[in-house]
Amino acid sequence: MKRFMICVVAVMTAAGLSLGQQKSDCPDKARLCKALQGYKVCLKSENLGVRTSALYQLAKLKSCFPDLDLSEVMLAVDQVCKKDKEPIVRAQANLTYAYIADDSLCAKVKTTAVDTPVEFFNRVQTELALRD
DSSP states (O other): OHHHHHHHHHHHHHHHHHTTOOTTOOOOHHHHHHHHHHHHHHHTOSOHHHHHHHHHHHHHHHHHOTTOOOHHHHHHHHHHHHHOSOHHHHHHHHHHHHHHHOHHHHHHOOOOTTOOHHHHHHHHHHHHHHHO
8 A cells, every 4th residue: 555655646746747847847856856766666566557657657757858867767667677577567668768768769759648658659669660
């Protein structure tokens, strides 16, 4: 129950980051730090949906704020890439890792208000496939 509450707070914090701000503005450090700590906890959750949602929200943060430095969560995402027991989470973690690490990919593929995580990750995967 405690982890669930932390995850809810993290999601609400992320939603608050984008409320009333322009795309070029970066969230203030205190709010961002709190959100990133929440996402790190969410990535270790037992709940599959919480882990996949955290990955999507991290990608969404990078999409909304391209200049944002998310290097502190890259290690946590990398661990999910390698060690998660669910194949779908590992796949989404790899796509999230590539998205956060590659600024040109971030510039080409953006999240939209009507996106689902599946649609977003499909566009990221398609863009990566076109590069090969």
